[in-house]
Amino acid sequence: MSDTATPDNTLTQPAQASTAARPSKRDIDSTMSARLAALQTPKLRDEYGQQGSFLYIDDFLPRDYTERLIAAVRDVMPSVNRNYLPGHKAGGSVSRHTLDKLAPFIAELYRSEALIKWLETITGDKLQLSPQDDPHAYAFYFYTKPGDHIGWHYDTSYYDGRRYTLLLGVIDDSSCKLDYELHTKSPGIPEQAGSVQYPPGAFVLFDGDKLRHRVTPLGENEMRVSLTFEYVTNPNMRPFQRFISNMKDSIAYFGFKQVFRRKGGKNGQA
Numbered sequence: 001m002s003d004t005a006t007p008d009n010t011l012t013q014p015a016q017a018s019t020a021a022r023p024s025k026r027d028i029d030s031t032m033s034a035r036l037a038a039l040q041t042p043k044l045r046d047e048y049g050q051q052g053s054f055l056y057i058d059d060f061l062p063r064d065y066t067e068r069l070i071a072a073v074r075d076v077m078p079s080v081n082r083n084y085l086p087g088h089k090a091g092g093s094v095s096r097h098t099l100d101k102l103a104p105f106i107a108e109l110y111r112s113e114a115l116i117k118w119l120e121t122i123t124g125d126k127l128q129l130s131p132q133d134d135p136h137a138y139a140f141y142f143y144t145k146p147g148d149h150i151g152w153h154y155d156t157s158y159y160d161g162r163r164y165t166l167l168l169g170v171i172d173d174s175s176c177k178l179d180y181e182l183h184t185k186s187p188g189i190p191e192q193a194g195s196v197q198y199p200p201g202a203f204v205l206f207d208g209d210k211l212r213h214r215v216t217p218l219g220e221n222e223m224r225v226s227l228t229f230e231y232v233t234n235p236n237m238r239p240f241q242r243f244i245s246n247m248k249d250s251i252a253y254f255g256f257k258q259v260f261r262r263k264g265g266k267n268g269q270a
């Protein structure tokens with residue numbers, strides 16, 4: 001089920017950002033604080049609530065951070081795990097375990113206290129990091145072959161609490177759209193369809209159990225990569241939910257080797 005994604009011409013250029021000094025945790029926090037302070041947070045919080053726990057921001061990440069993410073894509077290309085579920089999904093993924101080794105800037109951005117605090121203001125929830133063994137905590141999703149897509153689904157939380165999905169645009173040389181339906185779980189509120197083609201640096205946030213969504217198929221000679229961050233309100237997961245979640249992640253995303261890692265073993269935590 002695993003192979004290497006097709007390299008794209010835009011990725012053969014030297015990786016500028018990956019060779020530059022990696023910003024410290026403090027640098028990331030102050031950069032994100034400054035960026036987030038420039039946003040109209042009260043208005044965005046209202047918009048998030050009115051849209052049934054969904055928010056889109058076209059220009060979110062600082063430009064050099066977007067460039068760092070694009071450079072990280074080049075660094076992880078040989079590690080993409082391809083998956084195909086007939087009728088539902090085709091594409092590639094790179095799990096948090098691989099990003100920890102090859103793109104540590106992403107792990108630090110995920111943990112930015114300024115970012116998490118701001119997300120808490122938007123969602124109204126106290127957020128926690130996903131547990132160490134969750135390969136989705138931060139991950140790249142690759143669309144590199146014609147027809148790559150994912151069908152209608154929810155990002156179901158198998159945790160005891162809610163799970164929030166944050167998507168960041170990294171590369172979008174494609175005609176793919178993120179189609180979504182708001183209010184499917186809001187009794188008395190009419191469902192509302194929407195669609196967005198989010199560019200590099202753009203932001204999408206939603207409660208995984210509330211937003212029905214899909215990504216439309218990739219065309220010929222196209223490429224699309226997005227980065228996901230997952231935050232939870234309660235990291236506890238009961239054994240049956242753990243089993244279902246692990247099977248889904250192994251088959252649909254990262255492969256069994258990445259999902260069933262033994263702590264302290266030779267495939268232990270990075």
Ligand SMILES: [Fe+2]
Nearest residue numbers: 153154155213
């Ligand atoms: Fe999803």
